[in-house]
Structures are given as structure tokens and as C-alpha cells.
Amino acid sequence: MDYTVQPAASLHGILQLPADKSISHRAAMFAALHQGRSTITNFSEAADPHSTLDCMRELGVEIEEPGNHTLIVHGVGRDGLQTPSGDLDCGNSGTTMRLLSGIIAGSGVSARLTGDESLSVRTMKRIIEPLRAMGAHIEAREDDFAPLNFRRDAELKPLHFPLPIPSAQLKSCVLLAGLFGDGPTEVIETLPSRDHTERLLNLAIEEKEKKRIIRSSRKDVVPGQSYRVPNDFSAAAFWLVAGAIHPEAEISLPGVGLNPTRTGALGILQQMGADMEITNNDHEGAEPVADIRVKSSPLKPVKITGEVVPNCIDEIPILAIAMLFADGVSRVSGAEELRHKETDRLNALAEMLESAGADFEEYKDGFTIKGDPDFRPDPAAFSSFHDHRIAMAAAVLALMGPDSSTVLNGHCTAISYPGFWEDLSLLTN
Ligand SMILES: O=C(O)C1=C[C@@H](OP(=O)(O)O)[C@@H](O)[C@H](O)C1
Numbered sequence: 187m188d189y190t191v192q193p194a195a196s197l198h199g200i201l202q203l204p205a206d207k208s209i210s211h212r213a214a215m216f217a218a219l220h221q222g223r224s225t226i227t228n229f230s231e232a233a234d235p236h237s238t239l240d241c242m243r244e245l246g247v248e249i250e251e252p253g254n255h256t257l258i259v260h261g262v263g264r265d266g267l268q269t270p271s272g273d274l275d276c277g278n279s280g281t282t283m284r285l286l287s288g289i290i291a292g293s294g295v296s297a298r299l300t301g302d303e304s305l306s307v308r309t310m311k312r313i314i315e316p317l318r319a320m321g322a323h324i325e326a327r328e329d330d331f332a333p334l335n336f337r338r339d340a341e342l343k344p345l346h347f348p349l350p351i352p353s354a355q356l357k358s359c360v361l362l363a364g365l366f367g368d369g370p371t372e373v374i375e376t377l378p379s380r381d382h383t384e385r386l387l388n389l390a391i392e393e394k395e396k397k398r399i400i401r402s403s404r405k406d407v408v409p410g411q412s413y414r415v416p417n418d419f420s421a422a423a424f425w426l427v428a429g430a431i432h433p434e435a436e437i438s439l440p441g442v443g444l445n446p447t448r449t450g451a452l453g454i455l456q457q458m459g460a461d462m463e464i465t466n467n468d469h470e471g472a473e474p475v476a477d478i479r480v481k482s483s484p485l486k487p488v489k490i491t492g493e494v495v496p497n498c499i500d501e502i503p504i505l506a507i508a509m510l511f512a513d514g515v516s517r518v519s520g521a522e523e524l525r526h527k528e529t530d531r532l533n534a535l536a537e538m539l540e541s542a543g544a545d546f547e548e549y550k551d552g553f554t555i556k557g558d559p560d561f562r563p564d565p566a567a568f569s570s571f572h573d574h575r576i577a578m579a580a581a582v583l584a585l586m587g588p589d590s591s592t593v594l595n596g597h598c599t600a601i602s603y604p605g606f607w608e609d610l611s612l613l614t615n
């Protein structure tokens with residue numbers, strides 16, 4: 187479905203954001219691996235975490251959804267997963283496929299993991315290699331892509347694994363497989379990526395020579411996952427940028443997850459001069475949360491380099507929109523990973539910004555944008571590339587236009603943010 191976006195005269199309101207997608211996936215998976223009942227509140231209503239729920243049910247885990255965003259998971263423990271009768275359909279969700287692969291490999295259950303058109307062309311070699319080194323048998327299309335077929339005939343061996351890319355999905359996959367092994371599996375991280383897995387599983391972490399060594403083994407007790415999932419910082423980022431670039435804006439976002447391995451975009455927007463206030467700092471389980479308020483702000487250009495990219499990987503499309511309205515040239519480098527998401531996000535941004543008439547140059551690992559506080563995007567029919575984050579970035583850009591624009595296939599926002607279009611109308615009316 188295509189969505190028409192009218193230019194916004196102002197943006198005002200308080201938004202109840204969707205629950206964090208990364209934490210929702212993990213809450214459901216880890217609750218299943220816990221022996222006993224977990225009650226998770228504020229579980230995400232988005233499509234991706236629901237792909238995870240469907241897979242866990244296929245694996246024999248009883249999950250109740252009594253309403254009001256609550257989930258009751260009757261965990262079966264590490265040895266209680268059952269061979270599924272059909273495929274495990276991971277839908278559009280890279281997190282589901284990569285994390286679940288670690289669990290499937292470890293548990294020894296034979297299973298076939300499938301995905302939609304987008305997920306079926308995302309590389310899985312990164313997880314196949316370490317899982318094979320641990321002893322899992324995996325067959326994949328072209329030895330890289332879904333469908334993935336898993337089989338195992340002996341206990342997994344522990345692995346000492348320096349992460350070749352700063353990916354939280356890869357880190358989590360290996361640590362989850364490690365949970366089933368007798369000896370400790372060690373993942374060595376040089377650039378920190380989101381650490382929800384370590385926090386929620388309470389894994390041992392050693393800091394050594396600026397590296398983090400994270401260990402998992404069968405000795406780790408999988409704790410019950412009874413807590414409230416914080417609201418999604420990655421969803422908040424769209425409104426933080428919209429509020430900062432729009433000349434008549436004030437937006438409040440209560441209860442947002444502010445895990446420091448996720449909030450690179452907050453620091454970047456602060457550096458750009460965004461007028462943001464953070465109050466009511468608190469915790470939901472192992473995760474920090476706070477309220478954020480943003481107001482219209484003159485923005486300065488910024489440089490984002492590879493070291494901070496893992497902490498703002500999903501926010502780079504919307505940060506590019508902020509850069510369009512900054513007073514000068516901004517640059518992003520070390521972000522080649524964006525080419526391996528739901529779509530090639532560097533290419534998608536290039537096409538979006540070209541249709542909008544922006545001054546943009548794409549590189550192999552990033553881009554430069556010549557910003558202008560008076561920039562007005564040309565009205566256009568923006569392609570979403572069926573990628574939720576590209577669709578939402580295009581919508582925020584369209585709010586700044588002189589006339590209405592369209593976001594094609596804008597319903598894909600439901601992958602992470604089912605109420606996105608309603609929230610946009612709430613702010614503009
Ligand atoms: O672990 C996670 O929940 C995620 C990790 C990131 O992917 P990579 O690990 O591939 O960087 C991120 O882009 C994705 O949206 C969610």
C-alpha cells in the first residue's frame with residue numbers, strides 16, 4: 187500500500203512508541219530456553235518479533251498472548267525443543283534467522299529455516315562458518331543463503347571466536363550455540379555492538395586490552411525473562427530527527443530504551459546541536475530507559491566513522507535526513523554493512539536523495555551529503571525498497587517538502603513499527 191505524505195505545518199505531540207524489536211526477539215527466545223514460565227509485558231506488536239514467536243511455537247514452545255502486549259512463555263529449557271513439523275519461517279527478519287540458527291545448531295534439532303525474498307538474499311555465511319566450526323551440519327543455497335538446513339550428530343565443540351565484523355546478530359548466534367556446549371565458547375569483540383543478549387542472559391564478560399571477551403556454556407543458567415520491554419530507540423530516532431529538522435516542532439517520547447550500545451544516534455544528534463532533553467532515567471530489567479523530548483534545532487554537519495557505526499547502524503538512513511538540513515557537508519564512512527540489510531540501504535538512500543534533489547554522493551562504505559537548513563525536497567514517489575527503515579526515512583523527508591509526496595509500499599513499516607503512519611498523523615494534526 188502506498189502512503190501520501192503532506193508537508194507538515196508543525197509537529198507536536200507525545201508518542202507511545204513500539205516496544206524494542208531487538209529485545210522482543212531475545213525475550214521470546216530466551217524465555218523458551220528457560221525452564222519455566224516467563225511473563226513479558228510491552229512485547230512488540232511488529233511483524234519481525236512475531237516471526238520469532240511463530241518459530242518458537244513450531245519448536246514446541248507454548249506461548250500465550252492474553253492481550254495488552256503481554257506474552258506468557260512456558261519455557262521448555264535447553265533440552266526441551268522439539269523437531270518442527272514444517273519449516274521455520276523467519277519472514278523478513280535477519281535477527282530471527284541468525285539468532286535462531288545458534289539455538290538450532292546447539293539444540294541438535296533438525297530444522298529448515300526459510301525467509302522472504304529479501305531475507306533469502308542476505309548473507310548467512312557469517313553464521314554458517316562459526317557454527318560449522320563448532321560441529322553443526324548446515325546446508326545452504328550457494329553455501330551462503332536461506333533456506334538453511336540444520337542437522338547435528340555430536341555435541342557442539344566450544345569455539346574461541348574473534349568477531350570478524352561488529353555484528354550483534356553474529357555475536358548472539360555464536361553465544362547461543364555456546365549455551366549448549368560443555369566447555370566455554372568465547373566471543374571476542376573489538377567494536378562494541380548491541381549487548382542485549384549478554385545483559386538478558388547475564389553472561390560473563392571480561393574486558394582485556396580494549397576488547398570484550400564474552401563467554402557462554404551449558405553451565406550458564408538461562409534466567410526467566412519476566413520484565414517490561416523498553417520502547418524502541420530505533421523507532422524514536424525517526425521522531426528525534428523529524429523534531430530537530432522541522433522549524434515548528436516539539437515531540438515527547440516516554441520510556442525509550444537507552445542502552446549505550448544502541449544510542450549512537452543520540453550522541454550524533456547532540457553533536458549536530460539538536461535540542462533534546464532526557465529525563466526520568468530509570469531501568470526496565472537489565473536495560474536503561476528514559477523520556478526524551480526534542481525541539482526544532484539549527485543543525486551542524488557531522489562526520490560518522492566506522493567505530494560508531496555499530497551503535498547507530500539502523501539509524502543511519504534517518505541520520506542522513508538530518509544531515510540534509512545541517513549547515514554544511516556531512517560524511518559517513520565505514521558503513522558498508524548497510525549494504526547487507528533488508529535492502530542495500532546505501533543504494534536506497536542514494537535513490538531517495540536523488541529523487542528529492544539533494545546534493546549526495548555515494549561511496550562503497552558510506553556517503554557525503556551537502557546540507558542546507560533551507561533545503562526543500564522535491565515532491566516525489568519515493569520507493570521504500572520494501573524496507574521499513576527506508577520507508578520511514580522517506581516519510582520524514584516528505585514532511586519537509588513544499589507539496590505532497592508518496593511513499594511506495596509504505597506498509598512495510600509494520601516490520602518494526604506497526605503504528606508509524608498513525609503516529610505521523612497524530613503529530614501533524
Ligand atoms: O541483534 C540485533 O537485534 C540486530 C543487530 C543489527 O544487525 P547486525 O548484527 O547484522 O549488525 C541490526 O541491524 C538489526 O536491526 C538488529
Ligand SMILES: C=C(OP(=O)(O)O)C(=O)O
Pocket residue numbers: 234278279280281282500527528575602
Ligand atoms: C536490519 C534490521 O533487522 P534484521 O536484520 O533483524 O532484519 C533492521 O531492523 O533494521
